[in-house]
Amino acid sequence: xxxxxxxxxxxxxxxxxxxxxxxxxxxxxxxxxxxxxxxxxxxxxxxxxxxxxxxxxxxxxxxxxxxxxxxxxxxxxxxxxxxxxxxxxxxxxxxxxxxxxxxxxxxxxxxxxxxxxxxxxxxxxxxxxxxxxxxxxxxxxxxxxxxxxxxxxxxxxxxxxxxxxxxxxxxxxxxxxxxxxxxxxxxxxxxxxxxxxxxxxxxxxxxxxxxxxxxxxxxxxxxxxxxxxxxxxxxxxxxxxxxxxxxxxxxxxxxxxxxxxxxxxxxxxxxxxxxxxxxxxxxxxxxxxxxxxxxxxxxxxxxxxx
Amino acid sequence: xxxxxxxxxxxxxxxxxxxxxxxxxxxxxxxxxxxxxxxxxxxxxxxxxxxxxxxxxxxxxxxxxxxxxxxxxxxxxxxxxxxxxxxxxxxxxxxxxxxxxxxxxxxxxxxxxxxxxxxxxxxxxxxxxxxxxxxxxxxxxxxxxxxxxxxxxxxxxxxxxxxxxxxxxxxxxxxxxxxxxxxxxxxxxxxxxxxxxxxxxxxxxxxxxxxxxxxxxxxxxxxxxxxxxxxxxxxxxxxxxxxxxxxxxxxxxxxxxxxxxx
Ligand SMILES: Cc1cc2nc3c(=O)[nH]c(=O)nc-3n(C[C@H](O)[C@H](O)[C@H](O)COP(=O)(O)OP(=O)(O)OC[C@H]3O[C@@H](n4cnc5c(N)ncnc54)[C@H](O)[C@@H]3O)c2cc1C
Ligand SMILES: Cc1cc2nc3c(=O)[nH]c(=O)nc-3n(C[C@H](O)[C@H](O)[C@H](O)COP(=O)(O)O)c2cc1C
Ligand code: FES
Numbered sequence: 001x002x003x004x005x006x007x008x009x010x011x012x013x014x015x016x017x018x019x020x021x022x023x024x025x026x027x028x029x030x031x032x033x034x035x036x037x038x039x040x041x042x043x044x045x046x047x048x049x050x051x052x053x054x055x056x057x058x059x060x061x062x063x064x065x066x067x068x069x070x071x072x073x074x075x076x077x078x079x080x081x082x083x084x085x086x087x088x089x090x091x092x093x094x095x096x097x098x099x100x101x102x103x104x105x106x107x108x109x110x111x112x113x114x115x116x117x118x119x120x121x122x123x124x125x126x127x128x129x130x131x132x133x134x135x136x137x138x139x140x141x142x143x144x145x146x147x148x149x150x151x152x153x154x155x156x157x158x159x160x161x162x163x164x165x166x167x168x169x170x171x172x173x174x175x176x177x178x179x180x181x182x183x184x185x186x187x188x189x190x191x192x193x194x195x196x197x198x199x200x201x202x203x204x205x206x207x208x209x210x211x212x213x214x215x216x217x218x219x220x221x222x223x224x225x226x227x228x229x230x231x232x233x234x235x236x237x238x239x240x241x242x243x244x245x246x247x248x249x250x251x252x253x254x255x256x257x258x259x260x261x262x263x264x265x266x267x268x269x270x271x272x273x274x275x276x277x278x279x280x281x282x283x284x285x286x287x288x289x290x291x292x293x294x295x296x297x298x299x300x301x302x303x304x305x306x
Numbered sequence: 307x308x309x310x311x312x313x314x315x316x317x318x319x320x321x322x323x324x325x326x327x328x329x330x331x332x333x334x335x336x337x338x339x340x341x342x343x344x345x346x347x348x349x350x351x352x353x354x355x356x357x358x359x360x361x362x363x364x365x366x367x368x369x370x371x372x373x374x375x376x377x378x379x380x381x382x383x384x385x386x387x388x389x390x391x392x393x394x395x396x397x398x399x400x401x402x403x404x405x406x407x408x409x410x411x412x413x414x415x416x417x418x419x420x421x422x423x424x425x426x427x428x429x430x431x432x433x434x435x436x437x438x439x440x441x442x443x444x445x446x447x448x449x450x451x452x453x454x455x456x457x458x459x460x461x462x463x464x465x466x467x468x469x470x471x472x473x474x475x476x477x478x479x480x481x482x483x484x485x486x487x488x489x490x491x492x493x494x495x496x497x498x499x500x501x502x503x504x505x506x507x508x509x510x511x512x513x514x515x516x517x518x519x520x521x522x523x524x525x526x527x528x529x530x531x532x533x534x535x536x537x538x539x540x541x542x543x544x545x546x547x548x549x550x551x552x553x554x555x556x557x558x559x560x561x562x563x564x565x566x567x568x
Contacts (some may be wrong), residue, residue, distance in 0.1 A: 006438075022533065023528075023532065023533060024532055025431055025528075025530075025531060025532030025533070025534075029528070029531035029532040029555070030530065030532060032307050032308040032309070033309075033310055033399070033530070035307055045532075045534075053549070053550055054534060054537070054550065057524070057525075057536070057537055057538070058525055058535075059534070059535050059537070060359050060525065060533070060535040061525075062355060062356060064354050065354050065356070066356060066358070067356050068525070069527075069533075069535070071533065071534050071535065074534045074537070074550065217349045221356070238331045269356055270356075271528070272356065272357055272358070272527050272528045272529075272530075272533065273348060273357060273358055274348070274397070274401070275310060276310055287416045
């Protein structure tokens with residue numbers, strides 16, 4: 001039994017395996033299938049200031065080795081999230097850390113969501129800022145692909161809350177290290193990466209895109225090598241804890257991210273096919289560390305030999 | 307309660323055309339399932355495909371723990387499933403979805419079904435306290451499923467084929483219209499099949515002030531309500547009168563009165 005506990009920005013987790021935002025709902029839907037007390041943390045689906053209906057269907061399409069999605073961030077809005085029994089009140093009863101993923105279409109919206117969560121923060125371990133959304137006020141440029149905007153979002157959210165802050169980086173940039181440094185300087189305690197990669201699939205018979213939104217974000221095993229490379233580069237750029245994700249299905253995949261420099265890992269798309277994979281990944285990391293004679297999971301973080 | 311159960315395939319045979327029947331030993335889900343619910347099925351040996359496939363539970367034998375599905379080969383996953391040997395372990399999530407409500411003993415219930423929709427309504431007919439009228443449609447006689455099995459349950463079956471190769475020449479909803487206008491007591495209508503058929507069923511019953519329970523087919527991802535892939539529009543108390551709900555959790559069975567057809 002290796003010691004799997006990790007500490008992210010002062011936050012102690014029993015192990016490094018975290019559910020990725022948008023792939024685990026608000027927890028309740030998987031309550032029968034996944035023992036929460038075996039997970040490091042749960043990240044809930046993105047919450048915004050106002051309720052959001054999301055995109056028209058079809059919203060996802062299976063592709064070779066991956067999944068395209070354009071859900072469009074459907075969510076009940078922050079007030080319902082805080083007070084409806086299916087959301088935060090339920091999450092307050094589970095024995096695992098809860099990370100709340102937040103988004104907005106303007107800097108003010110991000111800050112306001114953070115403020116409202118901060119005001120009733122019992123049961124919330126950290127906020128994860130999803131900066132991969134378009135800024136409506138600034139002509140739809142994604143916050144996560146503009147250094148100036150990314151820094152400003154994080155600075156304003158930092159002022160709005162005392163909760164630990166994770167910033168979820170977009171992979172849609174040339175130099176991921178630059179963005180990691182930028183959000184850390186702006187006050188982010190942790191960085192997580194990667195979000196989905198913009199992509200497209202076409203039905204050749206109907207000649208129409210497979211998603212109503214035309215394009216969507218690619219996730220799953222197909223993106224794993226890209227994600228490992230970006231975690232490795234982010235590790236060179238910043239000293240704060242990193243949550244690495246993108247295509248993790250097994251303990252071996254998770255260990256690859258840890259060696260690349262991640263302190264913890266997110267598991268997303270793999271849950272859809274196999275909710276049991278979460279516990280298998282935890283147990284598999286443990287078994288592998290034992291086999292290697294490594295007493296603590298932190299001993300292998302960044303251990304890639306180059 | 308949702309379960310993840312590793313079932314063992316008992317038999318997996320072609321029944322007609324592109325349709326197959328798969329019997330699984332899955333005692334936990336077989337004993338818990340209600341009519342109209344589905345199982346989210348991992349296809350063995352399809353590692354480059356990242357999702358499960360949803361199939362309605364066609365029939366069960368709670369005594370032996372058998373659970374059966376009927377599937378049509380339409381793509382890579384179902385083709386792979388058809389090639390799965392008996393004895394293969396197959397992971398199921400289930401039972402999922404809301405399912406149909408059983409008719410009361412004094413009801414006059416009717417099933418309207420097409421294609422693999424005939425499988426989704428079978429357990430409903432089996433567990434019903436009163437025999438069903440069953441209207442089955444298809445393009446031609448080769449597409450008519452389970453006619454004998456419904457009759458063996460004591461149901462009265464009428465069929466329609468678009469090419470006239472068996473029964474009424476035309477669509478199955480012609481038979482429903484005849485029945486609705488035949489002057490009998492107002493029936494309780496249940497339907498599962500292609501979307502065009504379900505839309506027609508909803509229009510027919512709504513036009514006569516009746517309702518129906520219709521089971522919708524929608525691409526799914528998680529199957530348990532977590533990802534918001536499978537949404538459909540339903541009428542709701544919102545400023546513009548509708549909202550998106552999840553087919554896998556709030557459905558797949560919806561009331562004709564709440565459905566929106568565009
Ligand atoms: C609630 C429910 C119950 C169902 N019950 C049955 C049943 O009893 N018998 C049966 O034969 N089929 C049933 N289906 C449809 C069945 O799920 C699809 O035919 C199957 O997923 C196709 O997989 P494929 O890999 O062969 O097709 P591909 O086209 O290769 O699949 C590509 C992707 O699209 C999805 N997909 C394709 N067609 C459908 C469809 N019609 N519905 C949902 N997802 C689809 C697949 O799951 C996969 O993710 C049901 C669907 C739903 C939603
Ligand atoms: C259906 C779906 C919905 C997602 N929703 C969100 C979201 O609301 N917020 C967010 O930051 N990331 C979201 N993501 C991205 C994931 O959290 C994760 O970063 C990405 O999918 C890569 O990991 P994976 O390959 O393990 O899925 C979503 C991904 C999927 C597949
Ligand atoms: S398929 Fe995920 S919510 Fe229905």
